[in-house]
Amino acid sequence: QVQLRESGPGLVKPSETLSLTCKVSGDSVTSRTSYWSWIRQPPGKGLEWIGYIYYSGSTNYSPSLKSRVTILLDTSENQFSLKLNSVTTADSAVYYCARGDGTFRFFDDWGQGTLVTVSS
Amino acid sequence: DIQMTQSPSTLSASVGDRVTITCRASQSIDTWLAWYQQKPGKVPKVLIFRASVLESGVPSRFSGSGSGTEFTLTISSLQPDDFGTYYCQHYNLYSWTFGQGTKVEVK
Numbered sequence: 001q002v003q004l005r006e007s008g009p010g011l012v013k014p015s016e017t018l019s020l021t022c023k024v025s026g027d028s029v030t031s032r033t034s035y036w037s038w039i040r041q042p043p044g045k046g047l048e049w050i051g052y053i054y055y056s057g058s059t060n061y062s063p064s065l066k067s068r069v070t071i072l073l074d075t076s077e078n079q080f081s082l083k084l085n086s087v088t089t090a091d092s093a094v095y096y097c098a099r100g101d102g103t104f105r106f107f108d109d110w111g112q113g114t115l116v117t118v119s120s
Numbered sequence: 121d122i123q124m125t126q127s128p129s130t131l132s133a134s135v136g137d138r139v140t141i142t143c144r145a146s147q148s149i150d151t152w153l154a155w156y157q158q159k160p161g162k163v164p165k166v167l168i169f170r171a172s173v174l175e176s177g178v179p180s181r182f183s184g185s186g187s188g189t190e191f192t193l194t195i196s197s198l199q200p201d202d203f204g205t206y207y208c209q210h211y212n213l214y215s216w217t218f219g220q221g222t223k224v225e226v227k
Contacts, residue, residue: 105211106154
């Protein structure tokens with residue numbers, strides 16, 4: 001069973017950069033059958049896909065966030081990370097990392113989620 | 121971009137009811153659709169993928185159907201554990217999109 005665990009600051013100031021890491025166990029981030037993804041959910045609202053990174057380092061991001069997002073792979077630590085710059089209060093959310101199944105294109109393994117609040 | 125529209129946004133039902141949730145795509149997506157259940161404070165859990173394939177361990181009262189632009193999640197007989205919010209999710213050209221969600225609440 002694949003396990004994912006998010007880590008990072010729970011509080012970020014407006015205009016600064018939100019940085020989170022997702023540690024993966026039970027699978028390798030170099031797997032060719034996985035799309036390592038970030039998804040977020042503002043309090044009381046729905047799910048929003050942020051983007052993914054593939055074993056090759058290729059990425060794709062949500063058009064609405066593309067200008068502010070970077071997802072990176074760290075194969076030595078078997079983890080991947082999210083950076084979202086110029087944050088505002090609208091970026092306050094529970095951030096999940098998840099494994100996207102490469103064959104059937106759904107998210108079958110999720111981290112527990114981490115709440116990030118943007119506030120001064 | 122392909123838009124996903126879920127309906128209804130809220131559904132009130134009783135234990136034993138047959139429940140149907142619909143997800144419509146703005147253009148054809150073949151069968152690249154999944155359904156998730158989320159309970160308050162919990163991680164979403166996949167129920168159905170490829171529009172109609174039941175994920176291992178998911179009760180058989182859940183079923184999915186559809187292709188192209190219209191998809192349905194059906195719960196044949198609602199159980200107490202089934203109350204929560206349901207999301208459809210689409211995949212297209214290396215992008216994923218979630219529907220806005222359907223909250224299933226006690227009538």
